Amino acid sequence: MQSGDVVSAKAAFEALTEKVPNYSGPWTNLGIISAEQRDYVKAEAYFNEALRCQSNNTIAMNWLGYLRAVRKDYSSAEKWYLRAIAIDPRYAEAHLNIAMLYEANMRRPKDALEHYRIYQSHTNGESTLVAAWIRNLEESSNYVASNAELSK
Incomplete structure (x- = not known):
């Protein structure tokens, strides 16, 4: 293979x-x-x-999450990823997949940021792409937070 x-x-x-x-x-x-x-x-x-x-096959669960996401059944995809993470909190790929799901499909940037950070911590920060996604989310959330403060 x-x-x-x-x-x-x-x-x-x-x-x-x-x-x-x-x-x-x-x-x-x-x-x-x-x-x-x-x-x-x-x-x-x-x-x-x-x-x-x-x-407890977390790899199968992670892939079932992916298959649900492909079908745009995001709620079910989330459940599969979370199930895999519950069994193995250090399973980096499930954290990455749920982060992408949260960011791209479920409009949950804070949750995405959390899981991107966990992914990076479990992979020793090896992904420069994920590091860029984290920076982008942090900057956009800081922008939103600072504008919310200004409008008070």
Whole structure:
């Protein structure tokens, strides 16, 4: 899968699901492959199967959040991301995804800022792009706060 040979990877994961149907990993990887190929219906079925095998599979939850966001079901997407975060508060990708959801789709910049900051803290601030998003949100919130003070 990492080498880019999706066809072989998919065949290997399908074979694994037949040999060890109660292992969550192969189902999760099939879901990721299907989501990346934009076969969202199949991806959701695979992720649900992964959760049947392991109810605390945060990777499957994170991807289910993504699939809900693609469908513009933002409330459900938020629930999946928060569920993953509740199980693993250090799961950086779920923090990043919920931050983007809050900022771009739910108009919740303060919540987005919080999760962007958490993401950066869990990734040692490696993303210059996320750092720019944080700075942008901080500047816009400072602008809003200073204008609110002026209008009093």
